[in-house]
Each structure stands twice: as C-alpha cells, then as structure tokens.
Amino acid sequence: MNNKKAFLTFDGKKYAFDELSDNVKEIIKNLQIADAQIKMHEDTLKLLSLGRDSLANNLRKEIANIE
Numbered sequence: 001m002n003n004k005k006a007f008l009t010f011d012g013k014k015y016a017f018d019e020l021s022d023n024v025k026e027i028i029k030n031l032q033i034a035d036a037q038i039k040m041h042e043d044t045l046k047l048l049s050l051g052r053d054s055l056a057n058n059l060r061k062e063i064a065n066i067e
Contacts, residue, residue: 006017008028020028 008015008017008020017025
C-alpha cells in the first residue's frame with residue numbers, strides 16, 4: 001500500500017496537498033488544464049510549421065521547373 005503524502009511545491013515553498021482548501025485545489029486543477037492546453041497548441045504550431053516548410057519546399061521545386 002502506498003501511503004505517500006502528496007505535496008505541492010510553489011514559489012519555493014512546499015504544501016501538503018490534502019491540507020489545501022478546495023479553492024486552492026480548483027486553482028491547481030485549472031493551472032494543469034491551462035498547461036495541457038498550452039502544450040497542445042505548441043504541438044499544433046510545430047505541426048503547422050512542418051507543413052508550411054513542406055509546402056515551401058514544394059513551391060521551390062515547382063518554381064525551379066519554370067526557369
């Protein structure tokens with residue numbers, strides 16, 4: 001059985017998670033959601049950038065054939 005106590009470390013201080021208020025736990029949950037959304041959008045931007053680079057390469061090849 002795992003009896004480890006969960007802690008939150010924030011601004012250099014450590015807090016026992018089970019001693020935090022429901023409001024603080026809700027804020028933490030919302031921060032986690034925000035972090036997940038930021039990560040998702042960063043990944044989307046990376047994919048868009050790769051797609052754009054591929055399109056630019058295709059354009060270079062097509063334009064090279066015009067000359």
